[in-house]
Amino acid sequence: MVEIELRQEEFELFRSYIYERVGIALSAQKTTLVKGRLNKRLNQLGLSNFKDYYNYLIADESGEELSFFVSAISTNVTSFFRESAQWKWLESYLPGLIASKREKKIRIWSAGCSSGEEPYTILMFLQHHLSDFEQWDIKILATDISHKVLSKAIKGEYDAKTVQSLSPDMIRKAFDKVQSERGESYQITYHLREKVMFRLYNLVTDPFFFKNRFDMIFCRNVMIYFDDPTRQELIGRFTTLLPKGAPLFLGSSESLTSHRDTLKLIGSSIYQRL
Numbered sequence: 001m002v003e004i005e006l007r008q009e010e011f012e013l014f015r016s017y018i019y020e021r022v023g024i025a026l027s028a029q030k031t032t033l034v035k036g037r038l039n040k041r042l043n044q045l046g047l048s049n050f051k052d053y054y055n056y057l058i059a060d061e062s063g064e065e066l067s068f069f070v071s072a073i074s075t076n077v078t079s080f081f082r083e084s085a086q087w088k089w090l091e092s093y094l095p096g097l098i099a100s101k102r103e104k105k106i107r108i109w110s111a112g113c114s115s116g117e118e119p120y121t122i123l124m125f126l127q128h129h130l131s132d133f134e135q136w137d138i139k140i141l142a143t144d145i146s147h148k149v150l151s152k153a154i155k156g157e158y159d160a161k162t163v164q165s166l167s168p169d170m171i172r173k174a175f176d177k178v179q180s181e182r183g184e185s186y187q188i189t190y191h192l193r194e195k196v197m198f199r200l201y202n203l204v205t206d207p208f209f210f211k212n213r214f215d216m217i218f219c220r221n222v223m224i225y226f227d228d229p230t231r232q233e234l235i236g237r238f239t240t241l242l243p244k245g246a247p248l249f250l251g252s253s254e255s256l257t258s259h260r261d262t263l264k265l266i267g268s269s270i271y272q273r274l
């Protein structure tokens with residue numbers, strides 16, 4: 001592989017484009033990361049310098065290259081039942097939510113859902129804790145900016161290592177065992193998969209098109225890359241979609257310094273709409 005240099009002025013082009021399009025604030029220290037992670041891509045595309053790659057990136061109207069770029073410089077790391085304290089908290093919150101419902105209808109948004117472990121965890125959680133789960137109309141909106149992770153999420157197929165932390169009972173109820181090229185794997189049942197609407201969605205630049213509000217919103221480990229104004233803007237938009245009392249879940253390393261009049265910290269990176 002040919003090692004291609006990233007010049008400072010080229011890095012600046014990527015920096016302002018990525019900030020404008022995705023809200024990710026690339027600091028100057030990220031030059032080596034961008035160069036290292038994108039070198040292979042330039043070689044694959046037969047490009048000899050980063051300026052040509054920049055032109056290729058901005059000319060791609062499908063957004064696929066942008067999503068490739070974002071995946072290359074950020075992380076899609078996720079897992080089932082990530083942030084265990086939040087699921088524990090949800091166990092105590094759920095009975096009140098259920099009791100408050102006139103219609104058996106639950107709507108949840110998993111914003112920045114990566115390869116699907118988060119929205120499927122929500123379903124497994126509800127399946128486990130609602131004795132009349134089948135009678136509920138449950139829909140999870142699961143969105144991400146990356147085509148790659150979304151196609152994995154839609155398939156809902158995971159290897160044995162990824163599901164190993166789940167109880168045998170959960171695995172039995174939520175997965176079908178399937179044979180893939182890499183041996184035996186576990187696919188979320190069709191019945192659960194059809195409750196999730198996966199959508200390609202950029203949290204920073206796409207319009208908020210939602211007609212109805214959500215019973216809760218998960219946006220965990222996504223805003224870590226955003227700068228403060230972008231984060232505040234997004235949080236403000238989330239609050240408009242949450243009814244009074246509804247929770248917003250952030251990643252455990254994320255906290256809010258704004259919106260104290262509309263959101264109150266009530267658990268481990270869990271904020272309640274006031």
Ligand SMILES: C[S@@+](CC[C@H](N)C(=O)[O-])C[C@H]1O[C@@H](n2cnc3c(N)ncnc32)[C@H](O)[C@@H]1O
Binds near residue numbers: 112145
């Ligand atoms: C580290 S993963 C977090 C997955 C999951 N929420 C969790 O906590 O396990 C972050 C995800 O955010 C997505 N992401 C980053 N910037 C985004 C943006 N502007 N709009 C939508 N998704 C974005 C990434 O593609 C990635 O899949």
